Amino acid sequence: MTTPLRLLLVWSALMVLLALTVAVTFVPIGNWRMGISYAIAMAKAALVLWFFMELRADGGLARLAGLAAFGWIAILFLLLAADYATRHWAGGS
Numbered sequence: 073m074t075t076p077l078r079l080l081l082v083w084s085a086l087m088v089l090l091a092l093t094v095a096v097t098f099v100p101i102g103n104w105r106m107g108i109s110y111a112i113a114m115a116k117a118a119l120v121l122w123f124f125m126e127l128r129a130d131g132g133l134a135r136l137a138g139l140a141a142f143g144w145i146a147i148l149f150l151l152l153a154a155d156y157a158t159r160h161w162a163g164g165s
């Protein structure tokens with residue numbers, strides 16, 4: 073059972089991460105902006121899965137499915153980064 077205080081703290085953490093996401097868009101850090109934004113988004117998704125969807129109280133199969141989802145997203149982001157990094161090799165834009 074989740075207490076209202078815990079949910080309020082998680083919601084506050086999500087709001088802080090949201091503010092951090094907005095702040096990152098205004099910082100001139102070049103190509104790192106997207107990576108940082110994706111990392112913050114994954115942290116927010118993990119908080120929602122763990123607390124609001126109560127994945128911490130579920131059994132091993134549900135946790136495995138959540139972990140597999142994060143694994144596939146990580147693979148897709150890695151392939152996206154590889155495509156973006158090597159796009160100039162083929163003369164693309």
